[in-house]
Amino acid sequence: MKNKREVKGYFQWLIPILLILLWITAKYKGGYKLQLLPAPLEVIQRTLEMFTDGTLTDYVLVSARRAFTGLFFGAVLGYFLGMLTGVSKVANVFLNTTIQMFRTIPMLAYQPILIIFMGIGNTLAIFMVSMGVFFAMYLNTYAGVQSLDKGLDEMASVYGFTRKEYFFDIVLPGSLPSVLVGVRIALGSMWMMLIAAESVTGDSGLGYMASHAREFLQMDKIFLVLFIYAFFGKMSDVIARALEKHFLRWRNV
Amino acid sequence: MSGISIQGKKVSKQFGDLKVLEGVDFRVEPGEFVAIVGRSGCGKSTLLRLITYLETVTDGEILVDDKPVNAINSDIRFVFQDPRLLMWKSALRNVVLGSPGRSEEDARKALRRVGLEGREKDWPGVLSGGQRQRLSLARALVGQPRALLLDEPLGALDALTRIEMQRLIERLWKEQNFTAILVTHDVSEAVLLADHVIVMDEHKIVKTIKIELSRPRVRNNDFAYYEQEILKYIMKNETGKEETDYVI
Ligand SMILES: Nc1ncnc2c1ncn2[C@@H]1O[C@H](COP(=O)(O)OP(=O)(O)OP(=O)(O)O)[C@@H](O)[C@H]1O
Ligand SMILES: [Mg+2]
Numbered sequence: 487m488k489n490k491r492e493v494k495g496y497f498q499w500l501i502p503i504l505l506i507l508l509w510i511t512a513k514y515k516g517g518y519k520l521q522l523l524p525a526p527l528e529v530i531q532r533t534l535e536m537f538t539d540g541t542l543t544d545y546v547l548v549s550a551r552r553a554f555t556g557l558f559f560g561a562v563l564g565y566f567l568g569m570l571t572g573v574s575k576v577a578n579v580f581l582n583t584t585i586q587m588f589r590t591i592p593m594l595a596y597q598p599i600l601i602i603f604m605g606i607g608n609t610l611a612i613f614m615v616s617m618g619v620f621f622a623m624y625l626n627t628y629a630g631v632q633s634l635d636k637g638l639d640e641m642a643s644v645y646g647f648t649r650k651e652y653f654f655d656i657v658l659p660g661s662l663p664s665v666l667v668g669v670r671i672a673l674g675s676m677w678m679m680l681i682a683a684e685s686v687t688g689d690s691g692l693g694y695m696a697s698h699a700r701e702f703l704q705m706d707k708i709f710l711v712l713f714i715y716a717f718f719g720k721m722s723d724v725i726a727r728a729l730e731k732h733f734l735r736w737r738n739v
Numbered sequence: 740m741s742g743i744s745i746q747g748k749k750v751s752k753q754f755g756d757l758k759v760l761e762g763v764d765f766r767v768e769p770g771e772f773v774a775i776v777g778r779s780g781c782g783k784s785t786l787l788r789l790i791t792y793l794e795t796v797t798d799g800e801i802l803v804d805d806k807p808v809n810a811i812n813s814d815i816r817f818v819f820q821d822p823r824l825l826m827w828k829s830a831l832r833n834v835v836l837g838s839p840g841r842s843e844e845d846a847r848k849a850l851r852r853v854g855l856e857g858r859e860k861d862w863p864g865v866l867s868g869g870q871r872q873r874l875s876l877a878r879a880l881v882g883q884p885r886a887l888l889l890d891e892p893l894g895a896l897d898a899l900t901r902i903e904m905q906r907l908i909e910r911l912w913k914e915q916n917f918t919a920i921l922v923t924h925d926v927s928e929a930v931l932l933a934d935h936v937i938v939m940d941e942h943k944i945v946k947t948i949k950i951e952l953s954r955p956r957v958r959n960n961d962f963a964y965y966e967q968e969i970l971k972y973i974m975k976n977e978t979g980k981e982e983t984d985y986v987i
Contacts, residue, residue: 635823637819637821637823638823638825640793640819640823641819641823643793643811644791644793644811644816644817645816645836645837645878646811646813646839647836651836655825655828655836656825659825659827659828660825660827662827735862736826736827736828736862736863736864737826737864
């Protein structure tokens with residue numbers, strides 16, 4: 487049993503390793519354009535260099551702070567409003583249509599307007615991340631509440647559930663599977679929004695590093711950023727999985 | 740605590756233009772076991788839901804303990820066809836939420852009574868279909884209700900589990916003396932368990948048959964006689980229906 491899991495653990499790295507081999511092959515055996523790819527050694531050198539002069543840590547910390555601040559505000563607001571419109575008919579009438587309408591507008595379309603009001607600093611990045619996270623959380627929380635089995639409502643009234651019990655024993659745990667799907671999507675859009683916001687913000691963060699590197703065609707730097715994103719993406723996935731494993735124990739049987 | 744009487748007087752129910760029940764009269768005595776049989780869509784579930792006050796009558800009256808129902812009554816419990824358990828709560832917690840005082844001690848007792856002792860901590864998801872239905876039975880009975888309404892609770896179970904559950908229901912009914920109304924598609928189940936069998940068709944009660952067999956009942960000739968008798972009333976109307984179908 488344990489052996490099987492170990493083998494599985496190795497196999498999931500197979501394709502990433504193949505991709506790295508492909509990269510190296512392309513670099514040294516590929517055509518003229520492919521030779522523009524950085525050599526693995528260059529990327530490692532760049533990493534060490536940026537690490538020792540502190541800029542890499544700086545960028546990562548700045549980005550992480552923006553990401554998590556945005557995540558916090560977006561998630562709290564999205565979850566809260568999703569619950570509210572899911573549970574309350576009045577809130578639903580007033581808010582749901584509006585939110586659903588705004589959701590269909592691509593975030594990047596707002597960006598120019600936001601820049602006018604917020605400039606291109608921290609605020610813009612945090613705001614855009616919040617928005618991305620908010621919609622993911624709102625939609626999935628709302629859907630989770632809506633898709634609760636209506637039979638349970640009847641059960642609750644026959645068995646004399648109080649409003650508090652109805653909310654904490656049925657709505658909250660019953661909508662959790664969908665909410666956690668929201669968390670997973672939110673973590674994805676968090677990074678995406680961050681890149682988009684930071685590629686126009688002035689002077690710090692991973693997105694800035696990437697767009698700056700692009701302008702100067704520093705391929706090694708671009709690759710480094712890609713690896714960092716991949717790492718954070720993987721971390722997000724691990725976190726989302728852990729949350730699901732813990733909170734949805736009742737389903738994993 | 741003893742059973743409760745349940746009576747319907749000229750009960751009619753309409754959903755929009757759809758007539759589901761038309762002038763239904765019946766009386767179930769305290770502690771009696773009544774089965775309702777009839778073809779799909781004839782309004783059996785609706786009748787139970789009216790008694791529970793999950794729906795309200797369009798016309799007529801339903802009396803519980805000779806008083807008109809005007810609210811959901813915690814003396815009357817409903818067991819649904821699908822167990823409607825909270826999958827994210829332990830077996831014990833599901834039953835606790837069925838007890839009027841939310842008593843854990845009563846819940847443990849109820850679980851013991853339906854033979855689920857030792858499964859208190861399990862999620863409903865790990866229980867078998869029959870065990871889940873037992874759990875929902877425990878939840879219904881934990882508050883010592885005076886009437887139990889069962890809407891095809893055994894419909895989804897395999898034959899052997901059904902027999903086991905029928906015995907369990909009969910035993911609990913004897914122990915707790917509640918009034919029981921069981922909706923079922925299974926004529927033999929009705930004869931096995933009920934004091935009276937109500938046959939419904941075309942939105943009405945077409946016949947009430949008293950089953951005069953001593954308990955525990957065995958499937959002998961007398962048993963078969965009652966089965967035939969009930970089937971006769973269901974089939975009689977069915978042939979009539981088939982003819983009209985052919986006209987079209
Ligand atoms: N809330 C509702 N709104 C509209 N029509 C309804 C509603 N509830 C039931 N009906 C209709 O009433 C009729 C009787 O339904 P009911 O569920 O009482 O039948 P039943 O005898 O229990 O059938 P079955 O044996 O299949 O469970 C059906 O035609 C059904 O479509
Ligand atoms: Mg029914």
